Amino acid sequence: MREVRLSDVDDIARGAAILGTGGGGDPYVGKLLAEAAVEKHGPVPVVNIADVPPDAVVVPISSMGAPTVGTEKLPSGREAVTALRALERVMGTRATHLVPIEIGGVNSVIPIAAAAETGLPLVDGDAMGRAFPEAHMVLPTLIGVSCTPMVIVDDKGNTMVLDTVTNQYAERFARAVCTEAGCSVVTADTVLIGKQLRDGLVDGTLSLARKLGRTVRLADEPVASAAALLDGRLLITGKVTDVDRATTGGFARGQARIEGIGAYRGVRMRLSFQNEHLLAERDGEVVTSTPDLICVLDNETGEPVTTEGMRYGNRVAVLGVPCDSRWTTPEGLRLTGPRAFGYDHDYVPITGGTK
Amino acid sequence: MREVRLSDVDDIARGAAILGTGGGGDPYVGKLLAEAAVEKHGPVPVVNIADVPPDAVVVPISSMGAPTVGTEKLPSGREAVTALRALERVMGTRATHLVPIEIGGVNSVIPIAAAAETGLPLVDGDAMGRAFPEAHMVLPTLIGVSCTPMVIVDDKGNTMVLDTVTNQYAERFARAVCTEAGCSVVTADTVLIGKQLRDGLVDGTLSLARKLGRTVRLADEPVASAAALLDGRLLITGKVTDVDRATTGGFARGQARIEGIGAYRGVRMRLSFQNEHLLAERDGEVVTSTPDLICVLDNETGEPVTTEGMRYGNRVAVLGVPCDSRWTTPEGLRLTGPRAFGYDHDYVPITGGTK
Structure with missing residues (x-):
C-alpha cells in the first residue's frame, strides 16, 4: 500500500471497525473528515515500517472517550492538528510521520485526516493490532516507551499536557480529563522513533484494514x-x-x-x-x-x-x-x-x- | 514586613487559617515544611506590591484539594519547586517573585517554603484576600488574567500542564486531575506581571496574617x-x-x-x-x-x-x-x-x- 486515496477511506474504516472488536468509536464522522481532507489535499503517502528511517519521529494521533458519546459529540476537525502542534512544541522537534495508535473505528481514520492536512506520511501499522480501551494498553508500553508527553485537546480548544511516571498514570489522568471534557477528546502521545517501530507497532495493519474492508464490501x-x-x-x-x-x-x-x-x-x-x-x-x-x-x-x-x-x-x-x-x-x-x-x-x- | 523569619511562620499560618474562613487546608504540615526550609536557607525576603518592578514575573504556588484529605495525604515537599520549574519551562522565562494565591491555611505557608528553597522573594499579598475553594475565584480573573498555563504536580511525580480557554475550564480540569490524584496536588498558575499586581492582588495580606496570628497568640x-x-x-x-x-x-x-x-x-x-x-x-x-x-x-x-x-x-x-x-x-x-x-x-x- 503506497498511499491512501479517497476511495480507500471507506474500506479502511470498515475493516478497522471490524478489527476494532466493537470499539474504537463509530468511524462515520471520522471517515467524513478524512474523506474531506483527502479530497482537499490529495492522497496520503503510506510508508512501510521497514522503510521508515531510524531517527524518524512517529506520532500517533487518536481520539479518546466513550463511543456512546462519540456518536453524538462530534469532533471539530481541528483538534488533531492542534494536538500535534502542541506536542511538537513540548518535544522541541517536528513529527516526520503519523500513525494510528489502534486499528479501530474512528482511530484508524483520524490519522488519515491529520496526515492529509499536515502533509505528513502515514506509517502502515498501529500500536495494538486491534483496539483496546485504555491508553497504556499498547505495545510501546511493553518495550518501555512512555505514553507521555501526551497532549489532550477538547472541542472547546482546551489543551492539556501530561507527563507521568508510568503509562498507567497517563491513562488515569487522561481518562479523568476526558470524562470532564464530556467523554470525547483527541490526543497525541506515545511518540516512537523510527528504530522502535518494529517492536512498538503491528506491521501492515492499515493495509490489512483496507483489504478486509474491501473484501467484506465485495465478497459473496x-x-x-x-x-x-x-x-x-x-x-x-x-x-x-x-x-x-x-x-x-x-x-x-x-x-x-x-x-x-x-x-x-x-x-x-x-x-x-x-x-x-x-x-x-x-x-x-x-x-x-x-x-x-x-x-x-x-x-x-x-x-x-x-x-x-x-x-x-x-x-x-x-x-x-x-x-x-x-x-x-x-x-x-x-x-x-x-x-x-x-x-x-x-x-x-x-x-x-x-x- | 521585610522578611519572613523562622519565628514568623507559626503566626502567619495561624492568621492565614483564620482569614482562610475554615478552608485552605490545615496548615500544620505546610508549616513544618516552611519552618524547615527557612531554618535551612534563612529568612525569606518580602517585597511590598508598590516595590515590585512592572516587568516582574510573579508566580503563585498553592495546593489544591479537599482539606479533609490534606490532613492525611502529606505533600513530599518537592512538589512546589517541581511545579515552579515546569511552569518556567512552559513560559520560557524565570519567575522573579512568588506569592500566595490565597491567604488561607496551607496555601499561605507553601509559598514560604518554596521561596526559601528557590531564593526568590515573596510578595506581600494574595489573589483573594481570603480563601476560596475554586481556582478561578481570584482577582486576576476579574482583570482578564488567565489561570493558565497551570502546572499541576502530584506526590508521585506526575506533572500536567493545562492551557484552557477560560479560567472556569482551568478549575474544572484541574479539579478532575486533582480528584484522580487522590484530592491533593500542588499547582503553579495564574502568573502576574509586576504592573498587574495592584489590580490582581490584595495588598499586605501576608503582614496582616502575621499580625493577626501574633495578636491571637498574645492577646488577653x-x-x-x-x-x-x-x-x-x-x-x-x-x-x-x-x-x-x-x-x-x-x-x-x-x-x-x-x-x-x-x-x-x-x-x-x-x-x-x-x-x-x-x-x-x-x-x-x-x-x-x-x-x-x-x-x-x-x-x-x-x-x-x-x-x-x-x-x-x-x-x-x-x-x-x-x-x-x-x-x-x-x-x-x-x-x-x-x-x-x-x-x-x-x-x-x-x-x-x-x-
Missing part, C-alpha cells in the same frame, strides 16, 4: 471471507436478545446476549465489553477472551457491529481472531488479559468454532 | 482582639452541635450547626461550607455570606477552627469580616457570591452582630 459471503482473511473462527451466528450498556467512568461498559440461529440454534453467547468486546462465553464457557479479537459482524452484510450500535434483534456473526503474538506473552497478558479489565478469568486461547 | 481576649483587628462583627458564640461533612467532587462539603451560649443562649446558627465557610444563617436568616469572610475561632484561645477540624462540642466564636471591596462588585459577586456555589441566595452584607 462476507462473513466467511472475513474469517478466512483473518484466520478467525466463527463462534456463533445468532440474534442479539439483550444489550445492557452504561457509560461509566468514561467508558461504554456492558454485556450483550446472543441466541444462536441456524446451525447454532440452542446455543447461547454472552459478550462482555468495555468499549471493546473482551470476553465471549458460549453456554457459560469462555471461548474467546482479550487480547484475542472478538469481532461482531452483521450476519448478512459482514458490516461491523459496534458495541454502542448493537441492538436487540441484530443478526450477527461472532468471530474469534488471534491477536498479535506479543500480547499473549506473560507481560502482554498482564497488560491486556481478562484480569487487566477486572474479569476473574485467565486468558484462554480461542476455543472451538469453525474455520 | 483573643477573639475580641481578632475582631477589632479585622473590623469584624461577632455573630455568635456557641457550641457545635452537629457537623455534616462529605468529601465529594474533590471538595469537603457540608454544614455545621451551632447553639448559642452565654449572651447568645437560644440563638442557633447554621454554617454551610465547601472547603471554606460560605453561608452563616442565624435563626434561619442569612447574616453573612460569601464573599465576606466567615471566620470560626476557638472561643477561648482564638485559634482557627477549620471546616475539616470542626467537631461536636467545640466552643466557637463566629466572626463576619468584610471582604476586599472588589468582590462585592457585580462582576465579583458573579464569581464568588452565594449563587456561584449553588446557594439560592443573593449576597447580603454582614447583618447584625457586635463590634
Whole structure:
C-alpha cells in the first residue's frame, strides 16, 4: 500500500471497525473528515515500517472517550492538528510521520485526516493490532516507551499536557480529563522513533484494514471471507436478545446476549465489553477472551457491529481472531488479559468454532 | 514586613487559617515544611506590591484539594519547586517573585517554603484576600488574567500542564486531575506581571496574617482582639452541635450547626461550607455570606477552627469580616457570591452582630 486515496477511506474504516472488536468509536464522522481532507489535499503517502528511517519521529494521533458519546459529540476537525502542534512544541522537534495508535473505528481514520492536512506520511501499522480501551494498553508500553508527553485537546480548544511516571498514570489522568471534557477528546502521545517501530507497532495493519474492508464490501459471503482473511473462527451466528450498556467512568461498559440461529440454534453467547468486546462465553464457557479479537459482524452484510450500535434483534456473526503474538506473552497478558479489565478469568486461547 | 523569619511562620499560618474562613487546608504540615526550609536557607525576603518592578514575573504556588484529605495525604515537599520549574519551562522565562494565591491555611505557608528553597522573594499579598475553594475565584480573573498555563504536580511525580480557554475550564480540569490524584496536588498558575499586581492582588495580606496570628497568640481576649483587628462583627458564640461533612467532587462539603451560649443562649446558627465557610444563617436568616469572610475561632484561645477540624462540642466564636471591596462588585459577586456555589441566595452584607 503506497498511499491512501479517497476511495480507500471507506474500506479502511470498515475493516478497522471490524478489527476494532466493537470499539474504537463509530468511524462515520471520522471517515467524513478524512474523506474531506483527502479530497482537499490529495492522497496520503503510506510508508512501510521497514522503510521508515531510524531517527524518524512517529506520532500517533487518536481520539479518546466513550463511543456512546462519540456518536453524538462530534469532533471539530481541528483538534488533531492542534494536538500535534502542541506536542511538537513540548518535544522541541517536528513529527516526520503519523500513525494510528489502534486499528479501530474512528482511530484508524483520524490519522488519515491529520496526515492529509499536515502533509505528513502515514506509517502502515498501529500500536495494538486491534483496539483496546485504555491508553497504556499498547505495545510501546511493553518495550518501555512512555505514553507521555501526551497532549489532550477538547472541542472547546482546551489543551492539556501530561507527563507521568508510568503509562498507567497517563491513562488515569487522561481518562479523568476526558470524562470532564464530556467523554470525547483527541490526543497525541506515545511518540516512537523510527528504530522502535518494529517492536512498538503491528506491521501492515492499515493495509490489512483496507483489504478486509474491501473484501467484506465485495465478497459473496462476507462473513466467511472475513474469517478466512483473518484466520478467525466463527463462534456463533445468532440474534442479539439483550444489550445492557452504561457509560461509566468514561467508558461504554456492558454485556450483550446472543441466541444462536441456524446451525447454532440452542446455543447461547454472552459478550462482555468495555468499549471493546473482551470476553465471549458460549453456554457459560469462555471461548474467546482479550487480547484475542472478538469481532461482531452483521450476519448478512459482514458490516461491523459496534458495541454502542448493537441492538436487540441484530443478526450477527461472532468471530474469534488471534491477536498479535506479543500480547499473549506473560507481560502482554498482564497488560491486556481478562484480569487487566477486572474479569476473574485467565486468558484462554480461542476455543472451538469453525474455520 | 521585610522578611519572613523562622519565628514568623507559626503566626502567619495561624492568621492565614483564620482569614482562610475554615478552608485552605490545615496548615500544620505546610508549616513544618516552611519552618524547615527557612531554618535551612534563612529568612525569606518580602517585597511590598508598590516595590515590585512592572516587568516582574510573579508566580503563585498553592495546593489544591479537599482539606479533609490534606490532613492525611502529606505533600513530599518537592512538589512546589517541581511545579515552579515546569511552569518556567512552559513560559520560557524565570519567575522573579512568588506569592500566595490565597491567604488561607496551607496555601499561605507553601509559598514560604518554596521561596526559601528557590531564593526568590515573596510578595506581600494574595489573589483573594481570603480563601476560596475554586481556582478561578481570584482577582486576576476579574482583570482578564488567565489561570493558565497551570502546572499541576502530584506526590508521585506526575506533572500536567493545562492551557484552557477560560479560567472556569482551568478549575474544572484541574479539579478532575486533582480528584484522580487522590484530592491533593500542588499547582503553579495564574502568573502576574509586576504592573498587574495592584489590580490582581490584595495588598499586605501576608503582614496582616502575621499580625493577626501574633495578636491571637498574645492577646488577653483573643477573639475580641481578632475582631477589632479585622473590623469584624461577632455573630455568635456557641457550641457545635452537629457537623455534616462529605468529601465529594474533590471538595469537603457540608454544614455545621451551632447553639448559642452565654449572651447568645437560644440563638442557633447554621454554617454551610465547601472547603471554606460560605453561608452563616442565624435563626434561619442569612447574616453573612460569601464573599465576606466567615471566620470560626476557638472561643477561648482564638485559634482557627477549620471546616475539616470542626467537631461536636467545640466552643466557637463566629466572626463576619468584610471582604476586599472588589468582590462585592457585580462582576465579583458573579464569581464568588452565594449563587456561584449553588446557594439560592443573593449576597447580603454582614447583618447584625457586635463590634
